[in-house]
Amino acid sequence: MVITSLQFLIFTAVSLLIYWKLPKRFQWMLLLADSLVFYFVNCRAYTFLYVIGAVGAVYAATCVFVRTRAKGAGEEERSQRARKVALVLALLSNLALLAVLKYSNLGIHTVNTIAQLGGGKRPLLHEVHFPAPLAISFYTLSLLSYLIDCYWGSAEPERNPLKVLLFTMYFPLMVSGPISRYREIGGQLFEEHRFDYDRVASGLRRAGWGFAKKCVVADRLSYLNDQLFLFPDIYSGIWVLGAAVLYSVQLYFDFSGCMDIVLGISECFGIRLSENFKAPFFSVSIQEIWQRWHVALGSWLNDYLLYPLMKTKPMACLSERLRKKYGKRGRHLATYPALLVLWSAMGLWHGDSWKYILGEGWWFFFVIVCGQLLAPVFATWKKKLHIRETHPVWIAFQRCRTVLLFGIGMIFFRADSYPAALHMLGRLFVPTGIVSPLRTLYYAAWEDFGGWPVLAAVVILFVLQMMADAKVYRRESAQTKVKALHPVLRWSLYLALIFTTIFLGAYGRSSFIYFGF
Amino acid sequence: MRKMILKVSLLSLFVLGVVGGINYIADPANLFGEALVREMTTHLLQGEIVQSPGDYDEGLLQKEMLTGQEPPETVIVGSSSILYVPWEYPSCYVAGVSGAFLRDYLAVIGILDASDRLPKRIVLGIDPWILKRDNGIGRHTSIAGYADYEIAQSEDYGPKPERAEGSQPHGPEASHRKPKRDGGRIAGESTKSRLDRVWELFSFAYFQSSIRFLQQNGLAECLKSPQERTRVMTEEEARQIPSLLPGGGHTALPHYDMAQNDGTALSAIDDKNLPGMGDEFRKVDERNRSLLEQELAYLKARGTEVEIYLPTLYPVLYEYVKGSEDYAGVTETEALLRELGKTYEIPVHGSFDPERSGTQSGDFADWLHVDGDAAIREYLELVE
Numbered sequence: 001m002v003i004t005s006l007q008f009l010i011f012t013a014v015s016l017l018i019y020w021k022l023p024k025r026f027q028w029m030l031l032l033a034d035s036l037v038f039y040f041v042n043c044r045a046y047t048f049l050y051v052i053g054a055v056g057a058v059y060a061a062t063c064v065f066v067r068t069r070a071k072g073a074g075e076e077e078r079s080q081r082a083r084k085v086a087l088v089l090a091l092l093s094n095l096a097l098l099a100v101l102k103y104s105n106l107g108i109h110t111v112n113t114i115a116q117l118g119g120g121k122r123p124l125l126h127e128v129h130f131p132a133p134l135a136i137s138f139y140t141l142s143l144l145s146y147l148i149d150c151y152w153g154s155a156e157p158e159r160n161p162l163k164v165l166l167f168t169m170y171f172p173l174m175v176s177g178p179i180s181r182y183r184e185i186g187g188q189l190f191e192e193h194r195f196d197y198d199r200v201a202s203g204l205r206r207a208g209w210g211f212a213k214k215c216v217v218a219d220r221l222s223y224l225n226d227q228l229f230l231f232p233d234i235y236s237g238i239w240v241l242g243a244a245v246l247y248s249v250q251l252y253f254d255f256s257g258c259m260d261i262v263l264g265i266s267e268c269f270g271i272r273l274s275e276n277f278k279a280p281f282f283s284v285s286i287q288e289i290w291q292r293w294h295v296a297l298g299s300w301l302n303d304y305l306l307y308p309l310m311k312t313k314p315m316a317c318l319s320e321r322l323r324k325k326y327g328k329r330g331r332h333l334a335t336y337p338a339l340l341v342l343w344s345a346m347g348l349w350h351g352d353s354w355k356y357i358l359g360e361g362w363w364f365f366f367v368i369v370c371g372q373l374l375a376p377v378f379a380t381w382k383k384k385l386h387i388r389e390t391h392p393v394w395i396a397f398q399r400c401r402t403v404l405l406f407g408i409g410m411i412f413f414r415a416d417s418y419p420a421a422l423h424m425l426g427r428l429f430v431p432t433g434i435v436s437p438l439r440t441l442y443y444a445a446w447e448d449f450g451g452w453p454v455l456a457a458v459v460i461l462f463v464l465q466m467m468a469d470a471k472v473y474r475r476e477s478a479q480t481k482v483k484a485l486h487p488v489l490r491w492s493l494y495l496a497l498i499f500t501t502i503f504l505g506a507y508g509r510s511s512f513i514y515f516g517f
Numbered sequence: 518m519r520k521m522i523l524k525v526s527l528l529s530l531f532v533l534g535v536v537g538g539i540n541y542i543a544d545p546a547n548l549f550g551e552a553l554v555r556e557m558t559t560h561l562l563q564g565e566i567v568q569s570p571g572d573y574d575e576g577l578l579q580k581e582m583l584t585g586q587e588p589p590e591t592v593i594v595g596s597s598s599i600l601y602v603p604w605e606y607p608s609c610y611v612a613g614v615s616g617a618f619l620r621d622y623l624a625v626i627g628i629l630d631a632s633d634r635l636p637k638r639i640v641l642g643i644d645p646w647i648l649k650r651d652n653g654i655g656r657h658t659s660i661a662g663y664a665d666y667e668i669a670q671s672e673d674y675g676p677k678p679e680r681a682e683g684s685q686p687h688g689p690e691a692s693h694r695k696p697k698r699d700g701g702r703i704a705g706e707s708t709k710s711r712l713d714r715v716w717e718l719f720s721f722a723y724f725q726s727s728i729r730f731l732q733q734n735g736l737a738e739c740l741k742s743p744q745e746r747t748r749v750m751t752e753e754e755a756r757q758i759p760s761l762l763p764g765g766g767h768t769a770l771p772h773y774d775m776a777q778n779d780g781t782a783l784s785a786i787d788d789k790n791l792p793g794m795g796d797e798f799r800k801v802d803e804r805n806r807s808l809l810e811q812e813l814a815y816l817k818a819r820g821t822e823v824e825i826y827l828p829t830l831y832p833v834l835y836e837y838v839k840g841s842e843d844y845a846g847v848t849e850t851e852a853l854l855r856e857l858g859k860t861y862e863i864p865v866h867g868s869f870d871p872e873r874s875g876t877q878s879g880d881f882a883d884w885l886h887v888d889g890d891a892a893i894r895e896y897l898e899l900v901e
Contacts, residue, residue, distance in 0.1 A: 006719055013525075020518055126842075129799075195518045204525070230787060498532055507722035 001041045003175050003261055004214055004507075011038075016200075016268055024192030031166055031189065031269065038171035039134055047133040050101065054094050055165050058143050061090035062150045062157035062164075087151045091144065098140045101132040106352035137349055138177040139168045141300050146182040148304055155183045163190055170271075172262040176255065178276040178296035185271060193270030202479055203267030205494075210260025212497055213465065215505025217458050218254035223448040223506070225250055227441055229414055232424040234440055237431030240424060244407030247414045249462070252280065255294070256465075279469035280406075284398035286366040289406050297349065301342050309338045336368060343367075350413065355421055359412030366405055450504060457504045536724045540717070543727035543739050546572035548717050554578050556743035561763045562586055568748040569759040569767065575614040576621070576657030580628050582765065583612060588634035593765070594625045595642025598828035600767040601882070602892040606638070611765030616793075619647045619805050620655035620664040623812060627663030630670060638822040643854060645830055645838075645847045645869050646793030648809065650802035658713045668808060674818055675811030770882045770889065778884040782833040785884075791834065791844065792885055798838075798846035801853060813861050825854055826896055827867040829876040831884045835869065855901065866896045874899050 001008050015034045019027055039048065064086035068079035105127050112123040133139075146167065149155035158164050166189055167182055228235045228243035235243060256277045266273050276296050283289035290298055309315060315338060322330030347360030370378070381387075387394055408425070415421035449455075468478035482490065547553050547570060554574050558581040560567050583592075590608035593599050596617040604611060612625045622641065629635050655661050717723050731739060750760045755768045762768065773781075789796045816823050830838070830847070838844035851869050858865040868874040875898070880891035887895065 006716060006721075013529075017522070195521075197518070197521055200521055494528070498528075502532070502536065502721050502724060503728065505721060507720075507725070 001038065003172075003258070004211055012265055012268075019269060020195045024194075027193060028163065028166060028190045031170060032162060035166060035169040035171040035174070038174060039169060042174075043134040044131050047131055050097060050133045050136070051139070051165075051169065054097060054140065054143055055161065055168050057090045057093045058147045059161045059164050061086040061147055065150050066157050066159075083151065087147065090147055094140055094144060094147075098136060101130045101136060103348070103352045104128050104130065106354070110354075135174040135177070138173060138179055141179045141297075141349075142173070142181075143168050145179070145300060145304060146186075149181070149183060155181075155186070158182075158186065166190075172265050173273075175262060176258045178259065178262070178273060179300050180273060180296070184274055188271045196270070199270065200268045202483075203264040205264070205479060205482065206267065207261045207264030208494070208497060208501075210257040210262075210264060212461060212501045212505070213253045213257030213260065215501050215507065216454070217461050218250050218257055219506035220449055220454050220458060220504070221246060221250040221253070223445045224441065225414065227445045229411075229424070231440075232420075232427045234432065235437045236427035237429075238434065239432065239437055240411075240428040241404060241407070243424075244411050245403060248403065248407040248410050251410060251413075252277070252293075253461075253465070279473040281403055281466070282399060282469060282473045283402050284395060285371060285402055286363050286405055287371050289402055290363065290367075293406075297346065301345055305345055306338055306342045309341060310335065332372060339368065340364065353417065355412045355415060355418040358418050358421070359409045362409040362412065363406070450506070454504050457500055533719050536721065537718045539731070540720070540723050540727050542736070543730045545726045545730035546717075546723070547574060548714050548723075550574070550743065551577060553743040553746055555581060556747045557761065558582055558585060560747060560749055561761060564763045566750040566752065566755045566763065566768075567761045568750050568754075569761055570746065574657075574659050576624065576655075576660035578761075579612050579614060579625055580660055580663075582610070583625070583628045583634060584632050586610075588629065588636050590636055591638040591640060592625075592629065592636045593640045593642065594622050595640075595826070595828075596621075596644050597767075598644060598886060598892075599640075599642035599826070600765075601770040601886060601889045602766070602896070603889050604640075604766070605893065605897070606640075609764060611762075613642070613765065613767075614657050616656050617644070617647070618651050618655050619808060620651075620661065621657050622647070623667045623808070624655050624657065624660040624662075624664040626812070626816075627665075627667030627670075628660060631663060631666050635816075635819060635821055638824065639816060640824045640826055642826045642828055643850075644793060644828065645850055646798060648801040648805045648850050648853070649794060649798045649846055650805065667812065671811045671815035675814035676807050770886055772882045772888070773884075775878045775881075778831065778878065778881055779833055782831050782884045786834070786837050789843075791838070794838075794844060794846075797843045799843060800846050801849050806853065810857060813857060813863065817861050817863075823861070823863045825858060825863055825865045827851060827854065827865065827869050827874075828892065829867060829871045829874045829887055829895060830869045831881055832871040832876075832878050834884070835871055839870070858901065864900050866900045867892075868895075868899060 001011065011034075015030065019030050022030055039051075065083055068082050108125045108127055111125055115124045146155060146164070150157045158167070163186075167180075167186055170180075170185075170189065173180060225243065225247050228239065228246065232240065232243075259276045263273050263275070274296060276294055278292040278295060280289050280292040283292055310319075315334065318337070319331055319334035322334045324330070326333060343360045343364040344357055347357035350356040382389070411424055412418060412421040415424055471478045471480075482493070485493070541549055544550055550573065553570065554577045557567050557570075557573075558578060561582060562585050589610045591604075591606040591610070593602075593604055593606075593609065593611045593613065595613050597613060597615040599611060600613040600615075602611075614621050614625065622643075626635075626639065655664050750758065754760070755762070757769055759767065759769045759771075785791055791798075813823060829835075835847075838847045847869060855865055857863065871877065874895045876887060876891055876895055880888055882888045
């Protein structure tokens, strides 16, 4: 049941009707029932056992946290040890499950590659195929954040295991996240909600917009990108940069379209999820774009990986040693190993292939080398060239540069493998002109793409999204102007959007790209 | 809240009304055009050749044809790979449905069985992928109930079907119920297909096809009656224009040159999207294997002669699959079918392997179909 399908729309509509008619204290139970239905329709039934196992391990650990809380002074040490053991066991069991179900083949490929480098002709190990639960990468991180927050005392452990199950499996999140924190949505999931016309209308508008972004822009662009990435020998030189940017746009509209649908539907249920995108294409540096793109993942890794890692004894010692040697700069240098771990984890999260890690490595290079090590050099140049940081041309240049560099990293994500990505990047320096590849692209993909009407719709939707993002960048609401329109004009726009999506959207093309993670 | 429900309902009704209305009127795949299929059947049963309307309910056509005539001596069951072959059996009907899964094969046999029309001989044209794990529902949903019927009929024969790991039960649980039979018609046979048709009626993808169909053919064409839309062909015309023969076969298989076929096959390999197999077919699905075996055992027990035909895979494709672990199921399927052939004394004709069957790229009309003459030669010359 894809969330852009008619079946899902009917499922959601019926759920909403029942939700708002139910006695308020049963609303969370309906959400849980909906989530279970959604899960079993989209995934093999027996994989639910993995979810139960994960939730069970975390629930058991939080029970230990509760039991060891109010202890006397004498039992402090034992309690602390028990809490640590419970935390570690729950962490390890969830991470082990994720590692086995999702990353076994990465290990196998790595071993086979090493064996082949050592002269072996046949692969040592064979690939395995474990059907994984739906959204395992997303819910595992959500569950672990709940576990760690309970350990730290920043969240109150939930006594009802069904509520923990709902937090883990809340159905809009089971598509492509966002990775949620218990302290942000836990209360909302279980509290009683009253019907609010404006909020539901806003949610429906947002979901409809997301639908259009996914079906009209992302899925149509995929026809072009399929060609550009499948035949890098034809589309070389500047076409590689074009592919990089075009895929970034496709991915943005795909993922943010999904987020709009998810957040919109949640809003209809009275649950406000956190934003996952904050106008990323308006960023002026790689560092900034990763603070605006897939925000939930970045902040999760910061809070639960980077900062705890920085506080460990070895890192603290390293920081002290480097500070003594290099002064203030030394402190910055000490963060690099931890940042390397963070960026590697980010790559690993995306999939069981070295290409994701290499892609993240590309961005890591720019964050560290250009963003920090060479920052004084760039500052000197800017001064000599009298470049004003706030000049619109300079800002526009930075934004274009950032999108290009971001897109080049995305080549690793889109290519079939890292050798394919490297080959494609190598073709960047082999110009093939513009006209001949354009003609080839036209014959290969123009009809599937949908021709001029689709191109016009893609451009219009892109411009509208950038206008909305400009507002988001300034921390304003993107829906204010729409709400302020005359009802006739507003409803005309709704109908135009709906029929544009129906006439020009691509259906049956693909699931959401991040669904695969 | 009432205001919200009213607005959303009105908007949904309007949108779905437009979509459903256009889908119903244009109906490019003739999903709602049972009358058209019945009109075609009337002409075919009179021995006339009829122009193929392109998309139509093939399952329904087979049901009407098989129940509308005296049972022939031989019925050929399979996918489009058997439709263009000039079979040489004296009394023969070709009951092929394109893109068939295993349950479509069982459905066609079920139609014959449920109407007491099991022929003397059944030839099964088995594609390399039909033993891949599938979704447990045949592609031709209007006759899906007959597959359930046939599975229930054959449950006591051969090995008991084992459920593959993690799969849902397919069709009625054999130990619990058999579909009710009423004069050859299976109760509930069209319920599933009715639901599928409702989804298609409001499908946005189908809406886009409908709009294209309307643009190409005009509204007048869409509003024609089934009688006006059914065109009887002469033999001469049928050689040039895709048509349906009274004996069940099809004509005018489009031919493409070898370079184009090679290119299409290589493109499918690059995309890792092989026909019927998708991105992988690593091993034979145990449940499908059991279903096929029990059906073979059942037919033999009923005294029906069975022959198996293995249509050759396009050489470029076969070269790829035989060396690929991801598609090991293809060679496993052939080995299994030959083993079943020995166990149940069933002749096995042809081979998926073009080298073994002596078929070359030039013998193919397109990258999926062997030319009819080459296919019949392969069928007659290579038999174990």
